[in-house]
Each structure stands twice: as C-alpha cells, then as structure tokens.
Amino acid sequence: MLGLTIAAVQAGNGRHFSVLTDEQRSGAILYTLAGFPPGIFSFGIPKLAVVALLTRITNPSRKHRIFLWAMTGGCLLILFGCVIIIFAQCTPSRSQWDFSVQGTCWSPWILIYYAIVAGTISAVVDLYLAIYPAVVLYGLQINLKKKIALSAALGLGSM
Numbered sequence: 001m002l003g004l005t006i007a008a009v010q011a012g013n014g015r016h017f018s019v020l021t022d023e024q025r026s027g028a029i030l031y032t033l034a035g036f037p038p039g040i041f042s043f044g045i046p047k048l049a050v051v052a053l054l055t056r057i058t059n060p061s062r063k064h065r066i067f068l069w070a071m072t073g074g075c076l077l078i079l080f081g082c083v084i085i086i087f088a089q090c091t092p093s094r095s096q097w098d099f100s101v102q103g104t105c106w107s108p109w110i111l112i113y114y115a116i117v118a119g120t121i122s123a124v125v126d127l128y129l130a131i132y133p134a135v136v137l138y139g140l141q142i143n144l145k146k147k148i149a150l151s152a153a154l155g156l157g158s159m
Contacts (some may be wrong), residue, residue: 004035030097044076058136075125
C-alpha cells in the first residue's frame with residue numbers, strides 16, 4: 001500500500017485537481033484505487049494473527065474458539081466487500097481512472113455507507129479482541145501489576 005500511495009503522490013495525489021494534467025489525474029486515481037485493497041485488508045488480516053495468539057494463550061472452549069475465528073473471518077469478508085464495491089461501482093471499472101472510457105457509476109454513497117458499516121464492525125471486533133484477554137487475565141491467580149501489564153499489552157489492538 002505504501003508503494004502505491006507513493007506512486008499516487010508522485011502522479012499528483014495531494015495537489016489540487018485543477019492544476020493536474022489529465023495524465024496526472026488518471027495516474028493519481030489509478031494508484032489510489034490500487035492502494036485501497038491492501039489498505040483495507042491491513043485492517044482485517046492482523047485480526048487473524050491476534051485470534052491465533054489468543055486461542056493459544058487463553059485456551060478458550062471449542063465453541064468460543066469457533067466464535068473467535070468466525071467473527072474475524074466474517075469481519076474480513078465484510079471488509080472484502082469494500083474492495084468489491086470499489087471496483088464494481090463503475091462499469092467498466094477502467095472508467096474510474098481512464099477519462100477516455102465512458103462508463104456508468106453507482107452513487108458514491110453506496111460505498112460510503114458500506115464502508116461506515118464495515119469500519120464499525122471492524123472496530124467492534126477489535127474491541128472484543130482487546131477486552132477478551134483482560135477478562136481471562138482477571139480470573140488468573142497472578143499479581144495485579146502483571147494482570148494490568150498483560151491486559152494493556154494485549155489490549156493495544158483497540159487503539
């Protein structure tokens with residue numbers, strides 16, 4: 001994503017659209033659109049690693065383990081929906097960045113509303129994954145300083 005963002009900035013992203021040539025506009029839009037999928041997946045894929053870690057250190061029941069994996073997998077699928085909408089919102093997709101191609105596009109509010117819902121779900125999953133280990137640690141027989149330190153370390157994902 002970083003490389004695509006750098007390419008988008010070099011193409012003109014960040015400057016006022018009216019001062020860019022058509023080629024710069026096209027490049028800025030293309031690289032920005034290409035950078036969205038890895039950026040969106042960067043919200044979901046780390047949740048899988050967190051669940052893998054939590055299932056190893058907290059030893060949840062089988063049902064809770066299934067719930068954790070289903071919750072994060074579902075969140076990843078919902079985030080994948082954003083990627084699909086980004087490229088499906090215009091027919092043909094190329095018309096989003098190639099101004100010589102005529103196309104028809106959906107209302108931009110479809111993606112906006114979907115992204116708000118997907119972001120909310122992602123935040124709720126993050127919050128659950130941050131609170132869950134604190135609840136488990138609370139029940140352990142270790143000193144309070146260690147409980148607080150471990151809860152803070154494992155709860156950083158909510159930030």
